[in-house]
Amino acid sequence: QVQLVQSGAEVKKPGASVKVSCKTSGYTFTSYYIHWVRQAPGQGLEWMGIIDPSGGSTSYAQKSQDRVTLTRDTSTSTVYMELTSLRSEDTAVYFCARRMGNGYFDHWGQGTLVTVSS
Amino acid sequence: DIQLTQSPSFLSASVGDRVTITCRASQGIDSYVAWFQQKPGKAPNLLIYAASTLQSGVPSRFSGSGSGTEFTLTISSLQPEDFATYYCQQLNTFPLTFGGGTKVEIK
Numbered sequence: 675q676v677q678l679v680q681s682g683a684e685v686k687k688p689g690a691s692v693k694v695s696c697k698t699s700g701y702t703f704t705s706y707y708i709h710w711v712r713q714a715p716g717q718g719l720e721w722m723g724i725i726d727p728s729g730g731s732t733s734y735a736q737k738s739q740d741r742v743t744l745t746r747d748t749s750t751s752t753v754y755m756e757l758t759s760l761r762s763e764d765t766a767v768y769f770c771a772r773r774m775g776n777g778y779f780d781h782w783g784q785g786t787l788v789t790v791s792s
Numbered sequence: 793d794i795q796l797t798q799s800p801s802f803l804s805a806s807v808g809d810r811v812t813i814t815c816r817a818s819q820g821i822d823s824y825v826a827w828f829q830q831k832p833g834k835a836p837n838l839l840i841y842a843a844s845t846l847q848s849g850v851p852s853r854f855s856g857s858g859s860g861t862e863f864t865l866t867i868s869s870l871q872p873e874d875f876a877t878y879y880c881q882q883l884n885t886f887p888l889t890f891g892g893g894t895k896v897e898i899k
Contacts, residue, residue, distance in 0.1 A: 709888070719828075719836065719879055721888040735887040769835055776842070777883050778826050782835035 678783035696770030703751035707773040798891035815880035824884035
């Protein structure tokens with residue numbers, strides 16, 4: 675069965691970086707794009723970006739495109755989201771989600787809480 | 793960016809009630825809309841895509857309709873497990889955007 679398993683919770687200081695992993699299984703890794711979405715505490719959902727695991731091409735939301743980098747490792751079927759220059763407002767749960775062939779999100783990771791605090 | 797406005801933001805209802813949630817887009821988005829259900833501490837779960845197509849495994853009491861700028865999610869008979877927060881999402885244009893959410897609580 676399709677699974678997206680994310681790395682564990684992180685606590686970081688302002689100005690630091692965080693790298694969250696999303697390990698996939700149960701399907702052909704290079705055949706489905708992966709999105710990243712975040713959710714601040716008690717807030718709604720915010721799309722961050724997308725990566726094509728086949729060629730590695732990416733597209734980011736303008737809001738944080740200068741601080742976000744999505745990468746992938748085809749040998750381990752894992753996608754990574756790195757966020758730099760962390761601020762308190764980056765405190766959120768970060769989700770990866772698989773894009774179906776028709777463009778919609780069908781499977782999600784369990785989420786990774788990133789807390790930014792001095 | 794395309795803004796999605798959901799209404800209401802909060803809804804109190806009883807088991808068995810018919811519930812309708814509206815999502816309005818700031819510009820036309822054809823039928824590129826999805827609806828998600830999210831429970832506390834969990835990832836969103838896809839209910840409806842392409843505005844009206846029921847995702848596999850989702851109960852038939854959920855339905856979606858609309859095109860252009862106005863969309864609705866309807867739960868025909870609310871069940872105890874349906875108390876959650878619901879989000880619409882547009883996939884017509886990058887950046888992808890979500891509505892602000894509708895929290896459905898027990899009356």
